Amino acid sequence: MNPDNDSIKPASAPCPLAAIASDDLFVHYTLDPARLGDRPMTERRLADLRGCFADGAAFEAALRRGNPLLYSVSPVEPASGDGQLHYGLGVLQPGKIGAEYFMTKGHLHAHRPAAEVYVGLAGEGAMLLEDEATGESRLVPLLAHSVVYVPGRTAHRTVNTGAAPLVYIGIYPSNAGHDYAPVAKNNFRHVVIERDGRPAPVPRAEIKNRRLAGSPV
Ligand code: F6R
Ligand code: ZN
Numbered sequence: 001m002n003p004d005n006d007s008i009k010p011a012s013a014p015c016p017l018a019a020i021a022s023d024d025l026f027v028h029y030t031l032d033p034a035r036l037g038d039r040p041m042t043e044r045r046l047a048d049l050r051g052c053f054a055d056g057a058a059f060e061a062a063l064r065r066g067n068p069l070l071y072s073v074s075p076v077e078p079a080s081g082d083g084q085l086h087y088g089l090g091v092l093q094p095g096k097i098g099a100e101y102f103m104t105k106g107h108l109h110a111h112r113p114a115a116e117v118y119v120g121l122a123g124e125g126a127m128l129l130e131d132e133a134t135g136e137s138r139l140v141p142l143l144a145h146s147v148v149y150v151p152g153r154t155a156h157r158t159v160n161t162g163a164a165p166l167v168y169i170g171i172y173p174s175n176a177g178h179d180y181a182p183v184a185k186n187n188f189r190h191v192v193i194e195r196d197g198r199p200a201p202v203p204r205a206e207i208k209n210r211r212l213a214g215s216p217v
Contacts, residue, residue, distance in 0.1 A: 016079045016081075016084075019079070020078050020079055021078075023037065024076060024077075024078035024079075025078065027039075027076055029089060029121075029169075031121060031122050031167055034089065034091040034121075034122065034165060034167040035074070035089070036074040036076065036088075036089040039074040039075075039076065039089075040074065041072035041073065041074045041091075042072060042073050042074070042075075043069055043071075043072045044069075044070050044071050044072070044073075044104070044105070045067045045068065045069055045070060046059075046062060046063055046066075046067050046068055046070055046097075047063060047067050048070070048105075049070060049103075049105060051184065051187075052103070052105060052106075052187065053097040053098070053100050054098070054100055054191045054193075054204060054207050054208075055097060055098035055099075055100065055207075058097050058098035059097050059098075062097055068093070068095070069093060070092065070093055070095075070102050070103075070104075071090060071091060071092040071093060071102075071104055071158075072090070072091050073088050073089070073090050073091075074088055074089045075087070075088040076088065077174065079174065080174040080175070081174065081175075082175075083173075084173070084174040085171055085172065085173060085174060086171075086172055086173075086174045086176070087169055087170060087171040087172070088169065088170050089167070089168075089169050090104070090158060090166075090167070090168050090169070090170060091165050091166070091167050092104060092123075092125065092158055092159075092160045092165065092166040092167075092168075093160065093165055094123075094160050094162055094163050094164060094165065094166070095160070096194065098193075099193040099194050099195070100191055100192065100193050101125075101159045101160055101161050101192055101193070101194065101199065102159070102160050103128075103157050103158060103159040103160070103192065104157050104158045104159075105157070105180060105183065105184075106128070106155055106156060106157030106158075106180075106183045106188060107155065107156070107178045107179055107180045107183055108132055108153070108154070108155050108156075108179045108182055108183070109152065109172070109176040109177055109178065109179065110176070110177030110178060110179040111173070111175050111176050111177055112132070112152055112153045113152040113153065114152055114172060114173045114175065114176035114177075115149065115150055115151050115152045115154075115172070115173075116149075116150040116156070116170055116171065116172040116176065117147060117148070117149055117150070117170070117171045117172075118142060118147065118148040118149075118150065118158075118168050118169070118170050118171075119146075119147050119168060119169045119170075119171070120142045120143045120144050120145065120146045120147070120148070120166075120167075120168050121144055121167040121168055121169065122144050122164070122165065122166070122167040123143075123144070123160065123162050123164045123165050123166035123167055124141075124143055124160075124161055124162030124163075124164075124166065125141075125142045125143070125158060125159050125160045125161050125162060125166040125168075126139050126140060126141050126142055126158075126159045126161055126192065126199060127139070127140045127142050127148050127150065127156055127157070127158055127159070128156070128157040128158075128159060128188055128190060128192055128201065129150060129151075129154050129155070129156055130154065130155040130156075130188050130189060130190075131153065131154055132153050132154065132155060132182070133153060135189055137188070137189055137190045137201060139159075139190070139192060139199070139201045142158065142166065142168060155182065155183055155188065157183070157188060159192045159199070161192070161194075161199040187204065188204070189203060189204055190202060190203060190204065191203075191204050191207050193207075
């Protein structure tokens, strides 16, 4: 043990540096087009978000017109194991279904304590955060030159509230994983819609009641 630097500890496993490919140690990103090196991008199209948008009729009508790309994600997974990080570039297109902005599916981390940091690179959007235990919600801006902290045990969904692609990087523990099931079953308690020209989080129950009353949003 070095008494002057207690951060230097005997490694419990071989240092993985030599095992990491150099193109995982350094990755260049571009914004136009938004890409992370030449990494493959996983695409999510409108049809992949069936059940996510509040206005089911507007969703089906949009799908009859086409199946546009909503977002793409390029993950980088240099190393896995205790303390290691993964990250991914996300590109979320602008648009709306009814009054609800284009958004990601949203998820909790399979390893619930895992937090995440989102770095906004371009565009205008927001993160919808929902505490799994209490249901408390926050809508936090996600903008270029800004960073959003997503605590562990918090469902998170990215929303594009602007007119251009929203580009961001999410950085998370390598063991975080994705758990989509709770959001697929219960969705978020709030819907992010354009109201009076501005993004507003509205309780889902309120939207349903308005539609039943014959005044769709
Ligand atoms: C990773 C993370 C992001 C999302 C991306 C797409 O933990 O939060 O990289 O995976 O924004 O959203 P989902 O995964 O909800 O479709
Ligand atoms: Zn996440």
